[in-house]
Amino acid sequence: MSEPASIALQQEIARQLGVDQVFNAEQEIERRVAFLTERLTSTGLRCLVLGISGGVDSTVAGRLCQLAVERARAAGHEARFHAMRLPYGVQSDEHDARLALSFIRPDHVLTVDIKPASDSALEATLAAGVGFRDVRHQDFVHGNIKARQRMIAQYAVAGAYDGLVVGTDQAAEAATGFFTKFGDGAADLVPLAGLTKRRVRALAEALGAPGGLVRKIPTADLESLDAGKADEDALGITYDAIDDFLEGKAVDKRDFDTLVHRYRLTEHKRRLPSGP
Numbered sequence: 566m567s568e569p570a571s572i573a574l575q576q577e578i579a580r581q582l583g584v585d586q587v588f589n590a591e592q593e594i595e596r597r598v599a600f601l602t603e604r605l606t607s608t609g610l611r612c613l614v615l616g617i618s619g620g621v622d623s624t625v626a627g628r629l630c631q632l633a634v635e636r637a638r639a640a641g642h643e644a645r646f647h648a649m650r651l652p653y654g655v656q657s658d659e660h661d662a663r664l665a666l667s668f669i670r671p672d673h674v675l676t677v678d679i680k681p682a683s684d685s686a687l688e689a690t691l692a693a694g695v696g697f698r699d700v701r702h703q704d705f706v707h708g709n710i711k712a713r714q715r716m717i718a719q720y721a722v723a724g725a726y727d728g729l730v731v732g733t734d735q736a737a738e739a740a741t742g743f744f745t746k747f748g749d750g751a752a753d754l755v756p757l758a759g760l761t762k763r764r765v766r767a768l769a770e771a772l773g774a775p776g777g778l779v780r781k782i783p784t785a786d787l788e789s790l791d792a793g794k795a796d797e798d799a800l801g802i803t804y805d806a807i808d809d810f811l812e813g814k815a816v817d818k819r820d821f822d823t824l825v826h827r828y829r830l831t832e833h834k835r836r837l838p839s840g841p
């Protein structure tokens with residue numbers, strides 16, 4: 566590909582993902598809190614629901630949710646934020662999730678252990694005779710079942726209390742399709758949309774989040790055989806390179822090709838299901 570064509574493609578992907586060329590953390594916080602408040606009040610629904618993992622994305626999205634419901638209440642609306650702990654059994658970084666909650670100060674915290682439902686879904690699949698290539702493949706698919714069980718738990722709470730499910734999709738994950746389709750990818754509102762990973766961290770810092778959470782190594786933490794595996798190891802590209810690409814900076818050819826390949830491969834995840 567010629568250099569002008571590469572630059573045009575890079576700009577087009579950033580545009581499709583809604584990544585702005587200019588960035589101001591304080592303004593982005595205000596814009597995104599206002600968005601959540603407006604969506605909640607204009608739909609007539611009564612709460613926001615979001616899983617808090619102990620990672621930086623849900624720390625930021627969770628604090629934005631709490632600020633939004635407080636603003637809605639101040640304007641006379643009924644509004645609550647239900648923050649959900651959704652561990653698979655015992656979570657190894659539970660202390661980070663607790664730290665995130667003490668920073669977010671949500672109206673309500675509730676815990677649903679997704680292990681029994683995730684394990685029985687896998688067992689029923691195995692009992693039906695489904696065969697996986699090997700134990701790693703089975704563990705990977707089990708990981709996506711966990712992400713979808715989290716979605717089910719969040720929608721159950723939204724159904725119970727007339728709420729909206731908030732997702733943490735941001736531009737770096739959207740670009741690489743690094744989320745479970747209809748799992749953590751399923752949500753009603755995505756307040757971090759268009760943010761690169763470093764911009765999510767900048768929001769975390771501006772909101773006053775604990776430094777350990779601002780700088781925490783991102784992990785999907787879905788695979789039992791590879792607990793706490795860093796996203797960057799799974800992706801084969803660093804968040805810095807993804808962010809540089811999306812912010813219109815120069816990236817080396819290998820990273821450029823990896824990102825464009827992943828972007829094209831995961832196009833289906835950013836669209837509604839296709840029909841004839």
Ligand SMILES: Nc1ncnc2c1ncn2[C@@H]1O[C@H](COP(=O)(O)OP(=O)(O)OC[C@H]2O[C@@H]([n+]3cccc(C(=O)O)c3)[C@H](O)[C@@H]2O)[C@@H](O)[C@H]1O
Binds near residue numbers: 745747
């Ligand atoms: N071309 C196409 N057109 C329409 N649909 C297509 C398709 N190709 C696959 N599909 C469908 O998509 C499915 C594959 O997608 P999916 O089920 O999502 O599975 P997949 O993309 O294989 O795995 C999800 C990846 O996201 C990572 N993840 C998940 C959750 C959270 C995070 C995080 O950052 O925290 C990361 C996870 O570690 C894993 O690497 C296929 O089984 C098929 O049903």
Ligand SMILES: Nc1ncnc2c1ncn2[C@@H]1O[C@H](COP(=O)(O)OP(=O)(O)OP(=O)(O)O)[C@@H](O)[C@H]1O
Binds near residue numbers: 781785
């Ligand atoms: N153990 C968990 N408890 C509650 N929610 C979870 C858990 N694991 C994942 N989630 C939900 O799924 C979302 C996607 O996970 P993801 O790992 O991308 O985000 P994160 O953990 O907040 O940040 P990071 O990507 O930096 O690890 C989380 O933001 C959170 O809403």
Ligand SMILES: [Mg+2]
Binds near residue numbers: 783785
């Ligand atoms: Mg995480």
